[in-house]
Amino acid sequence: MLQSLVTRKLWLAPLAGFTDRAFRILCKENGADVLVSEMVSADGLIRDGGKTLMLMEFGEYERPFAIQLFGSEPVVMAKAAECALDYKPDLIDINMGCPVKKVVKRGAGSALMKTPAKAAQIVKEVKQAIAGSIPLSVKFRSGWDQGSINYLDFGLIMQESGADLLCLHPRTTSQMFSGQSNWEHIAQLQKAIDIPLIGNGDISSPEKAAQIYEQTKCDAIMIGRGALGQPWIFGNIKAYLQSNIYQPRTIDLLQNTMLRHLELALQYKPEAIIIKEMRSQLCHYLKGYVGAAQIRVRLNRASSIQEYHDIISKL
Numbered sequence: 001m002l003q004s005l006v007t008r009k010l011w012l013a014p015l016a017g018f019t020d021r022a023f024r025i026l027c028k029e030n031g032a033d034v035l036v037s038e039m040v041s042a043d044g045l046i047r048d049g050g051k052t053l054m055l056m057e058f059g060e061y062e063r064p065f066a067i068q069l070f071g072s073e074p075v076v077m078a079k080a081a082e083c084a085l086d087y088k089p090d091l092i093d094i095n096m097g098c099p100v101k102k103v104v105k106r107g108a109g110s111a112l113m114k115t116p117a118k119a120a121q122i123v124k125e126v127k128q129a130i131a132g133s134i135p136l137s138v139k140f141r142s143g144w145d146q147g148s149i150n151y152l153d154f155g156l157i158m159q160e161s162g163a164d165l166l167c168l169h170p171r172t173t174s175q176m177f178s179g180q181s182n183w184e185h186i187a188q189l190q191k192a193i194d195i196p197l198i199g200n201g202d203i204s205s206p207e208k209a210a211q212i213y214e215q216t217k218c219d220a221i222m223i224g225r226g227a228l229g230q231p232w233i234f235g236n237i238k239a240y241l242q243s244n245i246y247q248p249r250t251i252d253l254l255q256n257t258m259l260r261h262l263e264l265a266l267q268y269k270p271e272a273i274i275i276k277e278m279r280s281q282l283c284h285y286l287k288g289y290v291g292a293a294q295i296r297v298r299l300n301r302a303s304s305i306q307e308y309h310d311i312i313s314k315l
């Protein structure tokens with residue numbers, strides 16, 4: 001099972017606010033191999049369920065599917081993992097890389113890289129809770145800041161504690177998303193651990209995908225922002241790795257993908273929510289498009305699905 005999740009597989013990264021069911025399905029249709037839920041709060045699951053539970057819903061077509069949990073208390077995380085198992089995911093991932101203030105101030109996300117003993121306890125308890133029924137992964141960063149780079153030790157501790165695979169986004173917490181990912185950290189971690197490693201960070205083109213595999217020898221790669229506005233990146237990466245060519249972006253491809261995205265979105269959420277949420281999703285498709293600024297203004301003013309259709313069909 002584990003090998004089928006990793007060997008040269010293309011993962012869609014969890015992107016809170018973006019990787020909902022519609023976008024995940026769109027990426028799968030375009031060649032993504034493994035999908036991950038948006039991050040799910042362990043506290044939220046135990047406390048109020050509701051909206052938090054909805055984040056764990058997925059369809060058979062989305063398999064193999066990982067549910068990602070975040071939290072800071074081992075016992076709460078273990079309970080949340082039990083709850084996640086009811087949804088029958090193929091993998092549970094623990095978020096130890098989120099740099100967002102409201103997450104790290106509660107000791108969760110990348111704050112756990114400052115408390116490796118607690119992080120280890122979380123992995124052990126979650127592992128016990130899922131009782132080997134599915135693999136467990138941990139996603140983390142290079143360290144808290146430039147002065148406390150600890151991804152190597154941290155990765156080894158995660159492995160020892162029972163993680164079945166790791167994913168590294170090689171930036172520090174204080175970098176947030178600025179600067180460049182340091183792929184050398186992925187190469188070093190790959191050499192140090194015995195379990196599979198997923199490389200992540202700044203893979204925005206098929207050429208970069210080939211380069212990260214070559215430079216780091218990682219087992220699989222995970223693409224986040226590079227899929228926003230160009231979900232066809234997954235198919236293009238596969239084509240490029242196989243034959244060094246891939247389809248260019250054309251107006252047809254752009255329009256058809258935007259319309260499909262809209263169609264999928266309407267299947268899973270009410271129209272009023274889609275009108276709000278699709279603005280930023282659709283704006284991503286216009287990156288590098290001549291006249292994008294004006295179209296963005298119109299997208300931001302659109303108040304019906306019909307208006308979105310009109311804007312897209314006139315591109």
Ligand SMILES: Cc1cc2nc3c(=O)[nH]c(=O)nc-3n(C[C@H](O)[C@H](O)[C@H](O)COP(=O)(O)O)c2cc1C
Nearest residue numbers: 013014015016038039095169201202203223224225
């Ligand atoms: C808007 C946004 C939301 C994100 N949400 C999550 C999340 O829920 N869980 C997580 O582990 N990482 C999250 N990340 C980090 C990404 O999964 C990924 O590690 C990071 O963006 C680097 O990869 P990329 O350069 O391919 O985007 C988020 C990043 C962005 C930009």
